[in-house]
Amino acid sequence: MPVPHAAPEAPVALSVVVPMYNEQEVLPLFVERLRPVAEAWGVTYEVLCVDDGSTDATPVLLQRLRREWDAVRVVRLRANAGHQAAISAGLARARGAYVVTIDADLQDPPETIGEMLRTAGEQGVDVVYGVRSDRSTDTAFKRWTARAFYRGIRALSDVDAHVDAGDFRLMSRATVDAVNSLPESNRVLRLVVPALGFPSASVEYKRAARAAGDSKYPLGKMLRLSIDGVTGFSIAPLRFATWLGLLGGAAAVLVLVYAVVGLLLGNTLPGWASTVVIVSAVGAVQLLALGILGEYVGRTYSALQARPSYFVAHDSLDLESPAQGPVATAADEDDAAAFERVVSQTRT
Secondary structure: OOOOOOOOOOOEEEEEEEEEOOOOOOHHHHHHHHHHHHHOOOOOEEEEEEEOOOOOOHHHHHHHHHHHOOOEEEEEEOOOOOHHHHHHHHHHHOOEEEEEEOOOOOOOOOOHHHHHHHHHHHHOOOEEEEEEEEOOOOOHHHHHHHHHHHHHHHHHOOOOOOOOEEEEEEEEHHHHHHHHHOOOOOOOHHHHHHHHOOOEEEEEEEOOOOOOOOOOOOHHHHHHHHHHHHHHHOOHHHHHHHHHHHHHHHHHHHHHHHHHHHHHHOOOOOOHHHHHHHHHHHHHHHHHHHHHHHHHHHHHHHHHHOOOOOOEEEEHHHHOEOOOEOOOOHHHHHOHHHHHHHHHHHHO
8 A cells, every 4th residue: 555655755654643641541542552663664754743732741751752752752842731732842843744633532442543644545535634533432421512613614615624633633734834824823633633624534444542631622622622613703792793683673562562652551650570581681692692702802802912822941862963963961861760660550
């Protein structure tokens, strides 16, 4: 089967971007799965680990791993910027002719990357999505809300987003360059990439349970991601607010007609209940419309500020000497014992 090769200007054929935040429990398990698979790809590659400001032993593990596996490259962010920002940081620094993004929790199998490469080579597409054919390991609530979100996005906008696809995907260099050229800071990449409309294909896989550690996407972050996705790709909520205003105006006209008719018929007994209900309903509609408008105004305000969504502390590629390879720092040597302790605890 044909396999994509590195373009003349690309130092490696494939970059594997792995965002990480406090993944000390699952990192050794992830490496055990990824390394033998990567050696079987038959192409040059780099494993670009983006440390999203971890506060546990993840930075220690990554520095030790970098010395043991020369394909590993570590980009550390100065502070926790969020999952999507960490992926964006990896895409901005990835050097491969193809780039695949995958989380370290092993819910998305590294073994599928080889199939993605073959699909891209055989079908000549720019994007290969990993589609979850079996999500039985997720809760019923998560499955229902995910499907509702993607179907809602497809109904409210022109984005043809895959219902069961997340951030596990393979992209060509042209796709990555297009994503990096976009000016928006609060990107929702699972919507940005389909919105480009580049030729795509998909491969199916069974989603597994998290191998170790805790989920880094609680309900609050999922809601924030959903709001960013809707406000970033659709103006339908603004039109919804307009229709609410029109419906409110029509209701007010009907109430006025009712009051005039009641006055003419002499049925003018005062009633506080109807007044309270009408005033409350109108107030609720107004507040909802203002809230929707505020989301868009806030997004515009953030875009005008043009603040970076992340700050890079260091890239191990910049610290390496071409002649000597990776440079071990004194801090790395002091952390060797901590690495061994974390690995032994994880295996236990």
